[in-house]
Amino acid sequence: MDTTNAAAARAGTSPGEILALFRDVIDGLTKTDVVQHTGLSRTTVNQRLDGLLGAGLLVPAPRDARTRGRPAGRFVVNRSRGVLLVADLGATGLRTAVCDLAGEVRAEREAASDVTTGPEAGLAVVEGLFAELLAETGYTERDVLGVGVGVPGPVDFATGRVVSPPIMTGWDRYNIPGRLGPRYDCPVLVDKDVNAMAYGEQRLRYPDVDHLLMVKIGTGVGTGMIAGGRIHRGADGAAGDVGHIQVTVDDIKEPPVCRCGNTGCVEAYAGGWALVRDLREAGHDVRSVNDAVRLIRSGDLTAVRLARRAARILGVAIADAVNMFNPRVIAIGGQLAHTDEQLFAGIREVVYRRSLPLATRNLQIVRSALDPRAGVMGLTQLLVDGIYAPHRVQELIDRSAESGGR
Amino acid sequence: MDTTNAAAARAGTSPGEILALFRDVIDGLTKTDVVQHTGLSRTTVNQRLDGLLGAGLLVPAPRDARTRGRPAGRFVVNRSRGVLLVADLGATGLRTAVCDLAGEVRAEREAASDVTTGPEAGLAVVEGLFAELLAETGYTERDVLGVGVGVPGPVDFATGRVVSPPIMTGWDRYNIPGRLGPRYDCPVLVDKDVNAMAYGEQRLRYPDVDHLLMVKIGTGVGTGMIAGGRIHRGADGAAGDVGHIQVTVDDIKEPPVCRCGNTGCVEAYAGGWALVRDLREAGHDVRSVNDAVRLIRSGDLTAVRLARRAARILGVAIADAVNMFNPRVIAIGGQLAHTDEQLFAGIREVVYRRSLPLATRNLQIVRSALDPRAGVMGLTQLLVDGIYAPHRVQELIDRSAESGGR
Numbered sequence: 103m104d105t106t107n108a109a110a111a112r113a114g115t116s117p118g119e120i121l122a123l124f125r126d127v128i129d130g131l132t133k134t135d136v137v138q139h140t141g142l143s144r145t146t147v148n149q150r151l152d153g154l155l156g157a158g159l160l161v162p163a164p165r166d167a168r169t170r171g172r173p174a175g176r177f178v179v180n181r182s183r184g185v186l187l188v189a190d191l192g193a194t195g196l197r198t199a200v201c202d203l204a205g206e207v208r209a210e211r212e213a214a215s216d217v218t219t220g221p222e223a224g225l226a227v228v229e230g231l232f233a234e235l236l237a238e239t240g241y242t243e244r245d246v247l248g249v250g251v252g253v254p255g256p257v258d259f260a261t262g263r264v265v266s267p268p269i270m271t272g273w274d275r276y277n278i279p280g281r282l283g284p285r286y287d288c289p290v291l292v293d294k295d296v297n298a299m300a301y302g303e304q305r306l307r308y309p310d311v312d313h314l315l316m317v318k319i320g321t322g323v324g325t326g327m328i329a330g331g332r333i334h335r336g337a338d339g340a341a342g343d344v345g346h347i348q349v350t351v352d353d354i355k356e357p358p359v360c361r362c363g364n365t366g367c368v369e370a371y372a373g374g375w376a377l378v379r380d381l382r383e384a385g386h387d388v389r390s391v392n393d394a395v396r397l398i399r400s401g402d403l404t405a406v407r408l409a410r411r412a413a414r415i416l417g418v419a420i421a422d423a424v425n426m427f428n429p430r431v432i433a434i435g436g437q438l439a440h441t442d443e444q445l446f447a448g449i450r451e452v453v454y455r456r457s458l459p460l461a462t463r464n465l466q467i468v469r470s471a472l473d474p475r476a477g478v479m480g481l482t483q484l485l486v487d488g489i490y491a492p493h494r495v496q497e498l499i500d501r502s503a504e505s506g507g508r
Numbered sequence: 509m510d511t512t513n514a515a516a517a518r519a520g521t522s523p524g525e526i527l528a529l530f531r532d533v534i535d536g537l538t539k540t541d542v543v544q545h546t547g548l549s550r551t552t553v554n555q556r557l558d559g560l561l562g563a564g565l566l567v568p569a570p571r572d573a574r575t576r577g578r579p580a581g582r583f584v585v586n587r588s589r590g591v592l593l594v595a596d597l598g599a600t601g602l603r604t605a606v607c608d609l610a611g612e613v614r615a616e617r618e619a620a621s622d623v624t625t626g627p628e629a630g631l632a633v634v635e636g637l638f639a640e641l642l643a644e645t646g647y648t649e650r651d652v653l654g655v656g657v658g659v660p661g662p663v664d665f666a667t668g669r670v671v672s673p674p675i676m677t678g679w680d681r682y683n684i685p686g687r688l689g690p691r692y693d694c695p696v697l698v699d700k701d702v703n704a705m706a707y708g709e710q711r712l713r714y715p716d717v718d719h720l721l722m723v724k725i726g727t728g729v730g731t732g733m734i735a736g737g738r739i740h741r742g743a744d745g746a747a748g749d750v751g752h753i754q755v756t757v758d759d760i761k762e763p764p765v766c767r768c769g770n771t772g773c774v775e776a777y778a779g780g781w782a783l784v785r786d787l788r789e790a791g792h793d794v795r796s797v798n799d800a801v802r803l804i805r806s807g808d809l810t811a812v813r814l815a816r817r818a819a820r821i822l823g824v825a826i827a828d829a830v831n832m833f834n835p836r837v838i839a840i841g842g843q844l845a846h847t848d849e850q851l852f853a854g855i856r857e858v859v860y861r862r863s864l865p866l867a868t869r870n871l872q873i874v875r876s877a878l879d880p881r882a883g884v885m886g887l888t889q890l891l892v893d894g895i896y897a898p899h900r901v902q903e904l905i906d907r908s909a910e911s912g913g914r
Binding site for chain 2: 256339348350364423
């Protein structure tokens, strides 16, 4: 069997698949490179590259500083063909960014914003920041190829609607793409914040890891899962809800009431809001999760004791997740991940004790490398991968051909 | 944009992708059908079909009884091009079958076999049954295109080795494909029994469901997960281990010791072996899980009380799985699924109480429709889908061309 033919058969021949070859290299490719990689005829390769160049998806490679000349007939992905706008909405603040098609952040802005004021107010803040970011980077709304929004609640991914969010008052069934899509005339992607974080962490830091669990310990507790290299959202977008697994704690007679209405949930003991509640009850003047984090880091005995208990409870839930899901990497982010070793030691101890040895033998439990920008980075990667999906590439080529290559 | 072209671009053009078109229809397709479906030229379609016919993957459609003639130029998948051998190994018995390429069981055999006697003894039983099945159906070992083996323990799917199995004494790191592959000269697939069961249930009963959880409650407790239409095996083949999630039970001071060495695991309360233990302690003459099932079905008060407690504990673990994984369907199999409503009512009650409404709104908790043949059916589907994978189809065509089309 001719292995060259086999490789060609696998490489794929659509314009989108050819563009994918270019995304994998830094220095660009020549037509001859593409002919060799794909086994396609030179005529077909010319045709495919003309389409990609005409649609502005490829451009001639920039001059090479070493050889002082433009390399003959070498092409690279056009990372500046347009920009992406992303917004990562949290319970009390949001982060926005404008990114290029290589996934690089060109500019970003943060703002305080209470998600419970509802979608109209929250998205008005987002649109204002998007306008500032575009002005700052010299782009216009016509240059926007995709918008990504991360929210702290479940999302019906197909429609981009928020569904039954426990903490996003006023957002239930709200159509975010319906609001933002017409303005920017481009696809709008909405996902749960931890899903985007998990995707960013996997794509950018652990590209060889197929199974990754992202745990965000902020005001609440949530998880995002990468299963087989893809985000696992579940049948209703509700997957990853470890915060509402119920646990029993030996020294507590009355399990605390959770925000979801049940009692004894993981986040009712170990979420940021629960730590704030317990520290206040202990007489501390703590107003926010960040206050609680500072108190734990200062070494206050009550705060450290509560943090250790939170870590053990999180460990129980994460151990269950390990037994069920068997990830290679668990990345921990959110404000409470900044309480340093207090949290990590407690989680690791419980996970290694309660999970089967086979599932923990090669398991890494690490701090999120991208946090607090994991959400923004993940949304950007999701948008970029969407834009470069074969059917989208074909659409861009067709649209460019219709408009006479403008 | 021409939608016909778009459809053609999506349909794919490799021999394997063309064969997939034939798998989706019952009555077969003509060359003209294929040209219309794919947008390929008639020359290319002729070439592709010649390859598939030459390799014996397609055959002319059988005579149509209604029209009393052979439909001109109509072809169907050759389901009898070869056979598949499958063996589903349990703790105390095994089930073997010979199947055709449409996934239909042509003959099957069961045998008692204690998995703890080790791989040499167990696989000798399997090989003996395979020989009987081939003789019975008129095939030889040369006709075998694939062998599938399901085992009650974790498997490194890439190599087919059993890894750190808690109950399969002597099987750790055993190379099942190394033993069976040379004899039948074909690929040997090994998977955890519950993974195969989940795959069979999804492919044959819930083809439109992307996220399914299979729970097997037999001697132990295990789960198989279909995530995004694919088996989720996890990083080490250890995913789905709900049986060893630790639970706290209010009225039990000393949590029972589990087969895994930990205490308080789900299966130490609710697995078949734990019910046998508890019924014996209560003075019942119970020797097997089937004895325990009979006692529960007879309405014995102690047995029913223990079954209800088992159901509540299983419900806790399944509720955690629902929160984390958000499946659309939970299929329950294994011997204890035959205790009827005792078990299902208890599980449903706990799951609907402890999981978030979003995750349970459209959730179905059902008895496995294929059980006790779910493992055999699932292994067969896995093999068939493997044989018809595009690169395997190309291999079969190349091998047939090399041997002069014989």
